[in-house]
Amino acid sequence: MNAADTWLAILWLTLATILTRCSFFLLGRHAVRLxxxxxxxxxxxxxxxxxxxxxxxxxxxxxxxxxxxxxxxxxxxxxxxxxxxxxxxxxxxxxxxxxxxxxxxxxx
Structure with missing residues (x-):
């Protein structure tokens, strides 16, 4: 695994973390209520x-x-x-x- 692959993995994991943890803030009232x-x-x-x-x-x-x-x-x-x-x-x-x-x- 070279440096580019490492940085790409870090970028994708960061994006996945932000989307899953901030989805309720980003979607606001449009999010499905539990x-x-x-x-x-x-x-x-x-x-x-x-x-x-x-x-x-x-x-x-x-x-x-x-x-x-x-x-x-x-x-x-x-x-x-x-x-x-x-x-x-x-x-x-x-x-x-x-x-x-x-x-x-x-x-x-």
Missing amino acids: PPKLQHALRYAPAAALAAIVAPDLLLANGELAMSWSNPKLMAGLGAVLVFLTTRHLLGTIIAGMLLFTLLRITL
């Missing part, structure tokens, strides 16, 4: 993506399922959930989860 049920379902996409990233880290240790009391990540995650359910304070949840994880990691 059905209300789909719009409602898409509101849960960020939470689902976050859960898909966090859950394996909490449940796996060295590639194996580690659902025991000796798993500091899992215990800290459960503690953070309890803090959030009682306070509904996101920053406090993060701080409590990290403090609990640090304490459990040191003691276990």
